[in-house]
Structures are given as C-alpha cells and as structure tokens.
Amino acid sequence: MDNELHGFALTGTDGKGTLFLTGELGIENGQTVKQALVDALARFPELTLDLAGAEGVDVTFLQMVCAVHRGAADKGASIVCLANRPPFFDDALRRAGLDAVPPERCGLSECLFASASGASEPPEAASAAED
Numbered sequence: 428m429d430n431e432l433h434g435f436a437l438t439g440t441d442g443k444g445t446l447f448l449t450g451e452l453g454i455e456n457g458q459t460v461k462q463a464l465v466d467a468l469a470r471f472p473e474l475t476l477d478l479a480g481a482e483g484v485d486v487t488f489l490q491m492v493c494a495v496h497r498g499a500a501d502k503g504a505s506i507v508c509l510a511n512r513p514p515f516f517d518d519a520l521r522r523a524g525l526d527a528v529p530p531e532r533c534g535l536s537e538c539l540f541a542s543a544s545g546a547s548e549p550p551e552a553a554s555a556a557e558d
Contacts, residue, residue, distance in 0.1 A: 433463035437470070444471025445510070449480030454487040464495045464506075472504035479511035486523045489540070493525070496539045506539055 436447040446467040496506045520526040
C-alpha cells in the first residue's frame with residue numbers, strides 16, 4: 428500500500444507502516460505534521476518515521492512527536508522507530524534536553540527519543556556487540 432497523507436508519503440502493510448517526513452518540521456507546519464502522524468497511526472499501529480527528507484526540526488516537532496507517541500500507546504499503537512535521522516535531529520534533541528530522558532519521566536516503558544539518541548543501530552545490535 429503506497430499513498431500520500433497530508434503531503435507526506437505513507438507506505439505499509441499488515442499493520443506496519445512508514446511515514447516519510449520531508450522539509451522543515453516545526454511550528455510552521457505543526458498541525459499538518461501532527462494530523463499526518465495521527466492519521467498514519469490510525470492506519471498502521473506500528474509506525475516508523477523516516478526522516479531522510481527532513482531539512483530541519485524544532486522543539487515543537489519534538490514535543491509533538493512525543494505527545495503523539497504517548498497518545499498512541501494509550502490506544503495500543505506506537506511509533507516504533509525514527510529512521511534515517513539526520514545529524515541535526517540529535518542536535519535538536521540535545522538542545523531541547525530530550526536526549527537523556529529517563530523512561531519514567533514520560534510514563535512509557537520505552538522512550539522514543541532515548542532509543543533515538545546516541546547509537547544509530549537498533550538496541551538488539553548494540554547489546555549483542557557488548558557481549
């Protein structure tokens with residue numbers, strides 16, 4: 428299934444989807460991005476956000492993704508991955524103080540940003556490398 432959702436490409440099947448976010452992601456287009464996230468999660472309960480086409484993010488975008496992620500968890504859905512993060516994404520996390528958020532602060536067992544900051548490999552690969 429391939430289609431467009433609020434100006435962003437959305438692909439997926441069997442409950443797993445990828446939303447390809449592009450351009451500047453922040454306060455200027457926050458409502459559109461938020462609606463795309465909510466609508467994508469309604470179609471695909473396991474959603475990956477692909478940031479390869481992003482040109483910039485601000486704290487508004489980070490807060491919105493966090494809020495949508497928490498709201499989705501209440502409905503049995505989840506943003507499972509932030510794929511293809513550009514370097515400026517981790518810089519924005521650090522500037523916003525979201526790069527080291529303890530899971531108990533957000534109330535979820537897994538904080539999306541905690542898994543996003545630092546190593547770009549999946550947690551399973553990092554733990555296997557440590558063994």
